[in-house]
Amino acid sequence: MKLYTFDPAPNPARLKMFIDYKGLTLETQQLDMAKAEQLDPWYTAIVPEATLPALVLDDGSRLTEVIAIVHYLESLYPERPLLGTTPQERAQVLNWNHRIFNSLFMACAEAFRNGHPAYSGRALPGPINYEQIPALAERGRARLVDSMQSLNETLAQRAFVTGDTFTFADIDLLAVLTFAKWAAKTEPSADHTHILAWQQRASDALHGAS
Numbered sequence: 001m002k003l004y005t006f007d008p009a010p011n012p013a014r015l016k017m018f019i020d021y022k023g024l025t026l027e028t029q030q031l032d033m034a035k036a037e038q039l040d041p042w043y044t045a046i047v048p049e050a051t052l053p054a055l056v057l058d059d060g061s062r063l064t065e066v067i068a069i070v071h072y073l074e075s076l077y078p079e080r081p082l083l084g085t086t087p088q089e090r091a092q093v094l095n096w097n098h099r100i101f102n103s104l105f106m107a108c109a110e111a112f113r114n115g116h117p118a119y120s121g122r123a124l125p126g127p128i129n130y131e132q133i134p135a136l137a138e139r140g141r142a143r144l145v146d147s148m149q150s151l152n153e154t155l156a157q158r159a160f161v162t163g164d165t166f167t168f169a170d171i172d173l174l175a176v177l178t179f180a181k182w183a184a185k186t187e188p189s190a191d192h193t194h195i196l197a198w199q200q201r202a203s204d205a206l207h208g209a210s
Contacts, residue, residue, distance in 0.1 A: 005053035096169035110140030112183035155194040166205035
C-alpha cells in the first residue's frame with residue numbers, strides 16, 4: 001500500500017500523529033498542497049476527489065478519509081491501540097472523533113477557507129471550485145469559541161477526551177487546536193484551564209513521556 005499525504009495540513013497531521021505514535025513505516029509520497037499538487041492530473045487519476053491524505057491499498061482500492069485509514073491500520077497493527085479495546089471504548093472514541101470533527105474541524109475550515117484571500121473561488125477542497133461565503137468565516141470562529149468552552153467543561157472531569165486513556169480522539173483535538181491557532185487565529189484562553197492542562201498531558205502521551 002502507498003500513502004499520499006502532506007504532513008503540515010490538518011487532516012494529514014491527524015494521520016501522521018497516529019502513524020508516529022504506533023511506530024509504523026509506510027511507503028509515502030508528499031504532495032505540496034501549498035502548490036496545489038493534489039490537483040495535478042496524475043494524482044486526480046488515482047484520487048478523483050483531489051484530497052489528502054489517501055491510502056491506496058495493494059488491490060488498488062482507495063481510502064480517502066482519515067477515520068477509515070486509521071481504522072484500517074489499527075486492524076493491521078493493533079499494538080499501542082488508539083481506537084479502544086472494548087466495544088464501549090471503541091464507540092466512545094468514534095463518537096468523540098465525529099464530535100471534534102463536526103464541531104471544531106469543520107468550524108475552523110469554514111473560518112479559514114471562507115476568509116483567507118488565497119482561497120478565493122476555492123472555498124471547498126476538491127476538483128470543483130466554490131465561491132467563499134464571508135458569513136461562514138464569522139460563524140466558524142464563533143463556533144470554535146463555543147466548542148472550546150464546551151470542551152473545557154468536559155475535560156474538567158477526565159484526564160483525556162474519552163476518559164483515562166490517550167486515544168485517537170486526543171490526537172484529533174491536538175490537531176485541530178494547532179489548525180485553529182494559525183488558520184482561524186483562535187486558541188484556548190487563559191480561562192480554559194482544563195484544556196491547557198489536558199494539552200500538556202496529551203502532548204506528553206503522544207511523545208511517550210512518562
